[in-house]
Amino acid sequence: MSIVSVSSWNDLLFKRIFCNQVIQRRMDGSEDFYRNWSDYQHGFGDTCGEFWIGNDNLYRLTSTSKYQLLIVLEDFDGNLACAVYDSFSVGPPSSNYTLKIGNYRGTAGDSLKYHNNMTFSTFDHYYLKQNCPARYKGVWWYNDCHASNLNGRYLHGNHTTYADGVNWFAFRDYHYSLKFTEMRAEMI
Known part of the structure; x- marks a missing residue:
């Protein structure tokens, strides 16, 4: 299934339940994440694989209720780490989708x-x-x-280029591109 725009509150409720609040996933490099503003505004990819929910949808979702953000990371050796932020929202288009996060806990x-x-x-x-x-x-x-670049190039682990992969500095530094990432907005 492809990402579609949310046109009503009923659609938003359906999307929230159907997508289980997953807002981003990287898993195999099959989707090109180096895209323009419009693509990120509206979303792209396949909800069963690699995708971005869309900044318009992300704003609508996080403006309706209180959310925390869960980020799951995996390297190519099977090591897992997570980051949880106790509050999470994205501003409206007029703010260029400004990120707001709360306190961190986790292993990443x-x-x-x-x-x-x-x-x-x-x-x-x-x-x-x-x-x-x-x-x-x-x-x-x-x-x-x-310090993180989860929508960077999918480079299959160690790479010689600097900070242009799917990077999370505190977990695997700037010369390692992660195998799997998932960002999830969870209602609190």
Whole structure:
């Protein structure tokens, strides 16, 4: 099933239940995540595989109730780690989908707090001094530039390039691209 836009509150309720609040998944590199603003605004991919729910949908979802964010990470050796943020929301389009997260707990290390209160950036839509999306081949809530880059290039583990993979610095550093990531908004 493909990602579709949410056009009514009934659709939103259905999407919330059907998708089980998964907002992002990387698992095999089958989907290109180096995309433009419009693609991230509306969403892309397949909910059974790799996908991004869409920033419009993410804003609508997190503006209706209180959520926490669960991020599950796995490397190519089967090591798992998680990060939980006790509050999570994404602002409206007028704020460029500003990320708001609360306190961290988990085993992955906190590589998202650096991005708190940052706007979403793509290579064709960014507000920083430098074009972090183009430099690191990703799309994220960059902050000159990143401590995590979960929408970066899928590079199959160790890589010689710097910080342009599916990176979570506190878990596997900038020269390791993760095998699996899943971001989930959980109602609290």
